[in-house]
Amino acid sequence: AQKVTQAQTEISVVEKEDVTLDCVYETRDTTYYLFWYKQPPSGELVFLIRRNSFDEQNEISGRYSWNFQKSTSSFNFTITASQVVDSAVYFCALNTGTASKLTFGTGTRLQVTL
Amino acid sequence: EAGVTQSPTHLIKTRGQQATLRCSPISGHTSVYWYQQALGLGLQFLLWYDEGEERNRGNFPPRFSGRQFPNYSSELNVNALELEDSALYLCASSLRNYPGRISYYGYTFGSGTRLTVV
Numbered sequence: 447a448q449k450v451t452q453a454q455t456e457i458s459v460v461e462k463e464d465v466t467l468d469c470v471y472e473t474r475d476t477t478y479y480l481f482w483y484k485q486p487p488s489g490e491l492v493f494l495i496r497r498n499s500f501d502e503q504n505e506i507s508g509r510y511s512w513n514f515q516k517s518t519s520s521f522n523f524t525i526t527a528s529q530v531v532d533s534a535v536y537f538c539a540l541n542t543g544t545a546s547k548l549t550f551g552t553g554t555r556l557q558v559t560l
Numbered sequence: 561e562a563g564v565t566q567s568p569t570h571l572i573k574t575r576g577q578q579a580t581l582r583c584s585p586i587s588g589h590t591s592v593y594w595y596q597q598a599l600g601l602g603l604q605f606l607l608w609y610d611e612g613e614e615r616n617r618g619n620f621p622p623r624f625s626g627r628q629f630p631n632y633s634s635e636l637n638v639n640a641l642e643l644e645d646s647a648l649y650l651c652a653s654s655l656r657n658y659p660g661r662i663s664y665y666g667y668t669f670g671s672g673t674r675l676t677v678v
Contacts, residue, residue, distance in 0.1 A: 481666070489648055491669035537603065547593065547616060548667065550603040 448473045450540050452551035459528050459558055467523040467554045469538030475499075480514065480521045481539040481548065491537070497521065528558045562586070564653050564670035572676045573641050581636040581673045585653030591615075592634040593654075593667065594626060598647035606649075609634055610656060641677045648672045 449472040459465045471480065482494040495505065497514050505512045509526045525532055535555045539548040565584045573579050585592050594606040605618040609628035623639040632653075638645055652667040 483669070488671060489650075489674070490671040491650060491652075493666055493668065496666050539603075546591070546608055547605040547618070548595075548603075549605070552602045 448475075448540050448542055448549040450538050450549055450551035452538055452554050454554045455552070456555040456557070459556070461530055461558055461560050462527050463558075464524060464526050465528050465556065465558075467525075467536050467538075467556070469521045469523065469551060471519050471521065471538070471540045473540060473542050475542040478540060478542045481541070482512070482521075482523050483537045483539065485535040485537060485553070487534075494523075494536075525556075528556075530558050530560060532556060533558045564651055564668050566649075566651050566670040566673050568673060569671070570674045570676070572678060575641055575643060575677055577641050579638045579641055579645075579675055579677075581638075581649050581651075581675070583634045583636070583651030583653075583670060585632050585634070585651075586668055588655065589653035589668070590632050590656045591654045592628055592632065593652040594634070594636050595650045595652065596620075596647045597650060597672070598644070601647075603650070607636065638675070643677050646675060646677045648674050 451470045454468055478499045480497045483491040484494055485491050495512055502514050511524045513522045535553045537553045538551040541548050564586055567582045571579055591610040593608050596604045596606050606620055607626050608616040612628050626636040628634045650669050650672045652669045654667045
């Protein structure tokens with residue numbers, strides 16, 4: 447069975463602080479994809495990143511960076527110099543391909559204040 | 561390019577009624593997925609359609625059903641509505657995925673239909 451755990455239910459930071467959102471996954475498959483999505487108040491899930499299980503390189507995109515470590519089954523997401531517009535619920539998700547469905551974590555609500 | 565569009569945006573129904581939700585995928589996408597986001601339950605996979613066929617189904621009762629049309633748009637029908645069916649229903653589309661094969665393609669989500677059952 448697949449499982450995604452986002453232990454942080456809610457995080458509050460002041461603008462310009464760095465913040466890391468944790469994601470731990472479980473799967474017995476050797477081939478899988480991991481995703482991060484952002485859900486603003488409008489409800490739409492906005493795709494942020496996809497990473498396959500064979501690529502452990504960390505990735506940076508502007509203020510966003512991702513740290514994928516298979517040894518600890520973690521795929522953490524860091525926002526550098528957070529901004530108020532980053533306030534949203536962030537979901538980590540896992541796809542192992544056999545059923546072509548995404549297994550989501552419970553999400554982390556990030557609140558960035560001035 | 562138009563994204564995934566869902567209609568209606570909001571829907572209010574009475575317990576016992578039927579609800580029909582609609583989804584239009586991105587042009588060229590043949591796979592459509594439905595997810596339920598209920599308060600306190602997170603995002604739960606409902607259904608996957610590709611090429612007009614139901615490919616996979618989540619752990620939901622049979623009163624949740626749907627179909628995919630030749631133009632790849634999709635409908636989700638919920639019969640005999642219960643209060644706990646109140647949720648945001650999200651549709652996603654992707655290029656074709658195959659059962660049993662790793663899903664390489666990403667998923668693009670719509671803004672959802674908020675269903676309220678009173």
